[in-house]
Amino acid sequence: MIRLDVTPRGDGCIAISGYDSFDLHDTCQCGQAFRWVRRGEVEEGIVAGRLLRLEQRGPELILHAPTGRDDVDVVVSYFRLSQSHSAIEDELEALDDVMAKAVPASRGLRLVAQEPWECLISYILSANNSVQQISRVVEKMCDIFGAPLAGDGGRYTARRGFPSPAVLAASEECDIRGCKAGFRARGVCEAAWRVASGELDLEALRSAPVEEARTSLIGLHGVGNKIADCVLVFSLDKFEAFPVDVWIERAVRHLYFGGAPMTHARIREFAAEHYGALAGYAQEYLFNYARTHIPEVLRGR
DNA sequence: AGCCAGGACACGA
DNA sequence: TCGTGTCATGGC
Numbered sequence A: 001m002i003r004l005d006v007t008p009r010g011d012g013c014i015a016i017s018g019y020d021s022f023d024l025h026d027t028c029q030c031g032q033a034f035r036w037v038r039r040g041e042v043e044e045g046i047v048a049g050r051l052l053r054l055e056q057r058g059p060e061l062i063l064h065a066p067t068g069r070d071d072v073d074v075v076v077s078y079f080r081l082s083q084s085h086s087a088i089e090d091e092l093e094a095l096d097d098v099m100a101k102a103v104p105a106s107r108g109l110r111l112v113a114q115e116p117w118e119c120l121i122s123y124i125l126s127a128n129n130s131v132q133q134i135s136r137v138v139e140k141m142c143d144i145f146g147a148p149l150a151g152d153g154g155r156y157t158a159r160r161g162f163p164s165p166a167v168l169a170a171s172e173e174c175d176i177r178g179c180k181a182g183f184r185a186r187g188v189c190e191a192a193w194r195v196a197s198g199e200l201d202l203e204a205l206r207s208a209p210v211e212e213a214r215t216s217l218i219g220l221h222g223v224g225n226k227i228a229d230c231v232l233v234f235s236l237d238k239f240e241a242f243p244v245d246v247w248i249e250r251a252v253r254h255l256y257f258g259g260a261p262m263t264h265a266r267i268r269e270f271a272a273e274h275y276g277a278l279a280g281y282a283q284e285y286l287f288n289y290a291r292t293h294i295p296e297v298l299r300g301r
Numbered sequence B: 001a002g003c004c005a006g007g008a009c010a011c012g013a
Numbered sequence C: 001t002c003g004t005g006t007c008a009t010g011g012c
Helices: A024-029 A071-078 A085-093 A099-105 A116-124 A131-145 A165-170 A173-177 A182-196 A210-218 A225-235 A246-256 A264-298
Strands: A005-008 A014-017 A037-039 A042-047 A050-057 A060-064
Touching: A014 A071, A024 A037, A024 A042, A024 A050, A042 A071, A050 A071, A060 A071, A085 A099, A085 A264, A099 A264, A116 A131, A116 A182, A116 A225, A131 A165, A165 A182, A173 A182, A210 A225, A225 A264, A246 A264
Parallel strands: none
Antiparallel strands: A005 A014, A014 A060, A037 A042, A042 A050, A050 A060
């Protein structure tokens, strides 16, 4: 547990400092969450219906024009700033020579605590899709179905909050398709029905055992192992999960097994055994590393 | 023009 | 239980 310093400043900003290893841009732009927009040095995002505008200046994280005093709490818990992240990075780096390269390449990359509902829908939209396109579809859904932001009054952005389960449950599948969701629209609607009706309680999954939570998620149309694992790691604090996508598959095969073909099941098995409770963190460093170093990876380092 | 993207699913062998 | 075609959409 880390003690943070929170300092209100004359210009209306609030400065947060005292956290250890944290890189704002890497964390916001790595593709784990889809609503962060980089505007110069400022990262603009919407969390819990609040507009957050953040800037990292050396050891300080500046929160621009907070709309309420508990914006700080949202920022701290979303980025897990009270957590000692360098301890996790140290442990991973010491684990093997792949991590010894992957971690320094993205030092300060955090696993953010997304809201489970937004995370679930975002990742249903991620199936066979690109980060860029996922972001575009999510933003369009917010434009059409989302509520205006509390407190902002349109001063800084015209963006809206993520649509509630009730609103999406009341929408038509063809309207979701209109946001360019494609074949994923059915899964979005079905998830909305199940959550809005109370049949699926996402918050309750946070305190459930991993396997139980995974089984509940996989019961949804359009949610298989990979997407379930993303929801588990990125929003339900199940850091032992290890989402295997095309990039992770390449990274594990080429960096650990000499390029030999492997099933996803075998990769997940390897991750559980090799990374244990830190698998989710390892996965995020590998994902970034593979995406930025993939030519070397494919050429055999 | 074709291949790929933070996959899942139904189908057939 | 394993592979394979299919599903929208857009960027490269």
